[in-house]
Amino acid sequence: MDKKYHHGELKIQLIKSGLQxxxxxxxxxxxxxxxxxxxxxxxxxxxxxxxxxxxxxxxIQEYVTEQLQRCLQDAYEKTEHCNSPIAILNMGxxxxxxxxxxxxxxxxLFAQPYLKIDLSMDNEPNAFEPFQYYKEKTYTIxxxxxFDEERIKYGIIAMWAKVHGIAAxxxxxxxxxxxxxxxxxxxxxVE
Amino acid sequence: MDKKYHHGELKIQLIKSGLQxxxxxxxxxxxxxxxxxxxxxxxxxxxxxxxxxxxxxxxIQEYVTEQLQRCLQDAYEKTEHCNSPIAILNMGxxxxxxxxxxxxxxxxLFAQPYLKIDLSMDNEPNAFEPFQYYKEKTYTIxxxxxFDEERIKYGIIAMWAKVHGIAAxxxxxxxxxxxxxxxxxxxxxVE
DNA sequence: TGCTAAACTTAACAGTGTTAAGATTGGAGG
DNA sequence: CCTCCAATCTTAACACTGTTAAGTTTAGCA
Numbered sequence: 088m089d090k091k092y093h094h095g096e097l098k099i100q101l102i103k104s105g106l107q108x109x110x111x112x113x114x115x116x117x118x119x120x121x122x123x124x125x126x127x128x129x130x131x132x133x134x135x136x137x138x139x140x141x142x143x144x145x146x147i148q149e150y151v152t153e154q155l156q157r158c159l160q161d162a163y164e165k166t167e168h169c170n171s172p173i174a175i176l177n178m179g180x181x182x183x184x185x186x187x188x189x190x191x192x193x194x195x196l197f198a199q200p201y202l203k204i205d206l207s208m209d210n211e212p213n214a215f216e217p218f219q220y221y222k223e224k225t226y227t228i229x230x231x232x233x234f235d236e237e238r239i240k241y242g243i244i245a246m247w248a249k250v251h252g253i254a255a256x257x258x259x260x261x262x263x264x265x266x267x268x269x270x271x272x273x274x275x276x277v278e
Numbered sequence: 279m280d281k282k283y284h285h286g287e288l289k290i291q292l293i294k295s296g297l298q299x300x301x302x303x304x305x306x307x308x309x310x311x312x313x314x315x316x317x318x319x320x321x322x323x324x325x326x327x328x329x330x331x332x333x334x335x336x337x338i339q340e341y342v343t344e345q346l347q348r349c350l351q352d353a354y355e356k357t358e359h360c361n362s363p364i365a366i367l368n369m370g371x372x373x374x375x376x377x378x379x380x381x382x383x384x385x386x387l388f389a390q391p392y393l394k395i396d397l398s399m400d401n402e403p404n405a406f407e408p409f410q411y412y413k414e415k416t417y418t419i420x421x422x423x424x425f426d427e428e429r430i431k432y433g434i435i436a437m438w439a440k441v442h443g444i445a446a447x448x449x450x451x452x453x454x455x456x457x458x459x460x461x462x463x464x465x466x467x468v469e
Numbered sequence: 470t471g472c473t474a475a476a477c478t479t480a481a482c483a484g485t486g487t488t489a490a491g492a493t494t495g496g497a498g499g
Numbered sequence: 500c501c502t503c504c505a506a507t508c509t510t511a512a513c514a515c516t517g518t519t520a521a522g523t524t525t526a527g528c529a
Contacts, residue, residue, distance in 0.1 A: 097507085097508090113391065114389075118484080118485065118486090119485080119486065119487090120484075120485065120486080121484095121485095128508075128509090129508065129509045129510075130485095130486090130487095130509090130510095131487080131488080131489095131508080131509070131510080131511095132507080132508055132509075134486095134487075134488080134508095135506075135507050135508065136507090139486075139487075140485095140486065140487090194385075194388070194389040197385070197389075197446065197450065198305075198385040198388075198389035200304065202450065204447055204450050206447070206457055241462065241465045241466060244444075244447075244462055244466065245440065245465075245466040247443070247447070248439075248440050248443035248444045248447060248466065249436065249439050249440050249443055250443070251443040251446055251447060252438070252439035252440055252441070252442040252443025252444070252446065253435075253439045253443070255388065255442055255443065255446050256395055256397070256435075256438070256439060256442060259388065259393060259395050266397055271432065271435055274432045274436075275432060275435065275436040275439065286476095286526095288476080288477090309515080309516065309517090310516080310517065310518090311515080311516065311517080312515095312516095319477075319478090320477065320478050320479075321478090321479095321516095321517090321518095322477080322478070322479080322480095322518080322519080323476075323477055323478080325517095325518075325519080326475075326476050326477065327476090330517075330518075331516095331517065331518090470529100471528105471529090472527100472528090472529080473525105473526105473527095473528085473529100474525100474526095474527100474528105475524105475525090475526085475527105476523100476524080476525080476526095477522105477523080477524070477525090478521100478522080478523070478524090479520105479521090479522080479523095480519100480520090480521090480522100481518100481519085481520085481521105482517105482518085482519080482520100483516100483517090483518090484515105484516080484517085484518105485514100485515075485516065485517095486513105486514090486515085486516095487512100487513080487514090487515105488511100488512085488513080489510105489511090489512085489513100490509100490510090490511090490512105491508105491509080491510080491511105492507100492508080492509070492510090493506105493507080493508070493509090494504105494505100494506085494507075494508090495504105495505100495506085495507095496503105496504095496505100496506105497502105497503095497504090497505105498501105498502090498503090498504105499500105499501085499502080499503100
């Protein structure tokens with residue numbers, strides 16, 4: 088039954104179970120020992136795959152970031168004419184809906200100090216990917232609309248701030264859970 | 279020198295020193311024992327003033343919230359004609375600048391699950407005060423401008439989302455520290 | 470002055486992250 | 500097929516954490 092020395096899939100299982108614990112109890116109650124126990128493994132086993140707890144958290148963060156990235160990409164690619172501003176709106180909606188669906192993910196992702204947000208138009212390799220993706224797509228769309236560089240720059244930041252701000256508010260505990268975010272998003276993001 | 283049983287000011291000293299530790303090392307490294315040690319007091323002394331760690335964190339949160347509230351109020355009251363939309367802009371700027379000044383405060387305030395954000399126009403007594411204040415002032419200003427209820431409602435949320443989103447981004451680690459937030463705020467918040 | 474309740478200390482408990490030392494194992498090379 | 504090694508996992512310990520119980524000090528009121 089519980090074969091000792093279970094092999095091959097502990098690393099990804101730690102990431103997935105860790106994320107599940109975060110989703111259920113919040114980041115503060117994530118314990119390496121409980122996590123190891125949940126994976127039917129000794130308390131020191133995680134250290135074969137991660138140097139320390141922080142490295143595991145970074146791995147989970149990357150895992151979540153990929154999910155979020157995929158949501159944005161889907162939203163973009165499923166837009167009829169993906170070079171129209173509608174695509175920007177859809178990416179924004181996808182971003183917010185991601186954190187409405189998983190409220191615990193927001194504070195986990197952004198309260199940890201491991202993310203790099205690159206506001207410039209350079210392509211920093213290690214920066215937060217969903218924002219990089221959004222930035223690139225929005226740039227070409229705005230360019231397509233004939234906006235000048237200055238307006239593009241501020242347009243990107245303004246839109247991202249709105250989207251991120253709504254995500255922050257929506258993911259907060261104690262916020263009205265039955266709030267009609269769909270309407271708000273439509274009205275706010277189109278400006 | 280180090281008189282035993284130091285009286286009368288331990289509670290506020292715990293809050294202030296705790297906040298200082300958060301500011302220096304982040305919320306994750308705040309330890310009750312180190313904090314007690316820093317206040318020249320035994321490890322169990324804080325429990326005379328707070329039921330547990332969480333209650334101390336709530337107290338610190340209230341302390342920070344008051345500071346932020348005062349910033350908003352100052353910004354509002356120092357505006358020439360405080361019934362003009364300029365006052366809204368100034369409150370927004372004050373909000374963002376608060377978190378640019380104290381980047382650690384953002385994740386401390388909003389990653390903890392103790393805050394209640396009330397998006398309705400009711401006056402929830404226990405809701406996050408700075409937002410309540412902003413909401414009230416903005417309401418009368420928009421009303422003064424002749425906006426209808428629907429537009430006011432979404433206007434308030436839209437503006438707050440932008441402001442809060444910028445604060446979130448600005449307070450992030452790894453974000454360009456020399457970014458010219460003043461310009462961005464002027465361009466974004468006026469729309 | 471004496472008493473009481475609040476404020477503090479000491480000592481202990483369980484739980485945490487982390488490391489060192491050793492046990493087990495899959496799989497590559499002879 | 501066997502051997503051996505590096506990767507993986509275990510056990511045992513360490514220092515640190517939040518928290519509680521029981522006892523000590525002290526300010527301030529009767």
